[in-house]
Amino acid sequence: MENVDINITIIDREGEKHHIEAPTDMAMNLMEVVRSYELAPEGTIGVCGGMAMCASCQCYVLSDTKLPEMQDDEEAMLSEAFDVKDNSRLGCQIQMTPGMEGLVVELAPES
Amino acid sequence: MSHYHQIDIINLVFNFIFMITTDILIIGAGPTGLFTVFEAGLLKLKCHLIDALPQAGGQCSEIYPKKPIYDIPAYPEILAGDLTERLLEQCKQFEPGFTLGERAETIDKQDDGTFIVTTNKGTKHHAPVVAIAGGLGSFEPRKPKIHNITDFEDKGVEYIIKDPEIYRDKKVVIAGGGDSALDWSIFLSDVAAEVTLIHRRTEFRGHLDSVEKVQELKNKGKINLITPAEVVGIVGDHKVKAVVVKQAQHIEKEFELNCDHFIPLFGLSPKLGPIANWGLEIEKNAIKVNNALDYQTNISGIYAIGDVNTYPGKLKLILCGFHEATLMCQSAYQIINPGKRFVLKYTTVSGVDGFDGTRKEAPKAVVKSIE
Numbered sequence: 221m222e223n224v225d226i227n228i229t230i231i232d233r234e235g236e237k238h239h240i241e242a243p244t245d246m247a248m249n250l251m252e253v254v255r256s257y258e259l260a261p262e263g264t265i266g267v268c269g270g271m272a273m274c275a276s277c278q279c280y281v282l283s284d285t286k287l288p289e290m291q292d293d294e295e296a297m298l299s300e301a302f303d304v305k306d307n308s309r310l311g312c313q314i315q316m317t318p319g320m321e322g323l324v325v326e327l328a329p330e331s
Numbered sequence: 332m333s334h335y336h337q338i339d340i341i342n343l344v345f346n347f348i349f350m351i352t353t354d355i356l357i358i359g360a361g362p363t364g365l366f367t368v369f370e371a372g373l374l375k376l377k378c379h380l381i382d383a384l385p386q387a388g389g390q391c392s393e394i395y396p397k398k399p400i401y402d403i404p405a406y407p408e409i410l411a412g413d414l415t416e417r418l419l420e421q422c423k424q425f426e427p428g429f430t431l432g433e434r435a436e437t438i439d440k441q442d443d444g445t446f447i448v449t450t451n452k453g454t455k456h457h458a459p460v461v462a463i464a465g466g467l468g469s470f471e472p473r474k475p476k477i478h479n480i481t482d483f484e485d486k487g488v489e490y491i492i493k494d495p496e497i498y499r500d501k502k503v504v505i506a507g508g509g510d511s512a513l514d515w516s517i518f519l520s521d522v523a524a525e526v527t528l529i530h531r532r533t534e535f536r537g538h539l540d541s542v543e544k545v546q547e548l549k550n551k552g553k554i555n556l557i558t559p560a561e562v563v564g565i566v567g568d569h570k571v572k573a574v575v576v577k578q579a580q581h582i583e584k585e586f587e588l589n590c591d592h593f594i595p596l597f598g599l600s601p602k603l604g605p606i607a608n609w610g611l612e613i614e615k616n617a618i619k620v621n622n623a624l625d626y627q628t629n630i631s632g633i634y635a636i637g638d639v640n641t642y643p644g645k646l647k648l649i650l651c652g653f654h655e656a657t658l659m660c661q662s663a664y665q666i667i668n669p670g671k672r673f674v675l676k677y678t679t680v681s682g683v684d685g686f687d688g689t690r691k692e693a694p695k696a697v698v699k700s701i702e
Binding site for chain 1: 390394395398467468473475476507508509530531532534536597598600601603615616617641
């Protein structure tokens, strides 16, 4: 099978950097990638399951990687979340694609 | 006899008369908890459910009632709210009791091995078996990160509106951009002396009716709307006197806004909460159970089923919760009826006898000779 993994960097809530390979052919989003590598304790991320309804997967995008545009529900959720910055996104709304090679994100604090 | 002893005895008698008693006490009225009532009912065991939310259904009714689920066996698609309705209908004949809007706070194992579970409002429940079907925990209000907010809790800061009358003729600041912020702003505009609604965006996520109503009240001067802005501080001495508002439009500026109450309404998020202190083995924010047998925890008589438990290979799926509930009930039967024989029966063969006197059964085959 063709290798469809991409290399991305995730900085966890303790500030530790993780260089990981994320599959792009398993319909996974960034929140699920974080969970699959157990980079945040279960129950503290992806609480709503990925419906843009809890903001537990909020992260700060540190690279200038092109990401899917923000939809209304993500924007609405972020407007009610805490610790929001200009580069905040919800991991569950970012589907992993080959174009995201080199993505660097930092997980926002638990709220 | 001292005065205190008399009070103790009165409490004891009071509890004895008024304590809720049941066979299986279920903590959490989500899908797994509701299906437990049905499976227990088939074994003639009665259930009572406690849930911190004011309605049954757990996450399905609180977070995503209008969203479809596609992996419930035999339902190619069902809305989470409809699943809750059907589970309630399925278990209705077994007359479950409910303590809703109260959070299970403490558990005390009695000398005879039974348990007393007390809620945050002091309601006591007595049962030989406790099944924790608490999902991700009880839903708690999400608190904005304002450094001194906890100092003002119940001193002008309320995350949940219990009695709107306390706001009569007061100055109220509400923060949030969802339905509850909109609905309470509308409601309190008739009660409070002044209502200010603060939201980080100009757009609100709520029913169109509510958004339009707030617009109308704003135009009439009955709701003071400050957007895009957020509350970043609280000023007061033992009591809220003002909030610090940071306005984002054009140039950032901060100002104080006098008020008697600050009500942040940012929704609810589940927290494992007091259950974490019940002496149960916790791993990954979940309760460790024995999945080779019956989903019992490290405390005999306490089970954990559904999303709240963990074991090697655990999957947090509603359908897995149903399976766990079914096995758990068989084991609970043995605790409640030690040594009493029982074999699994099929509902198609035996029918279902409700505690309410109803009986469901498969129609009998017609036997008639052909001449």
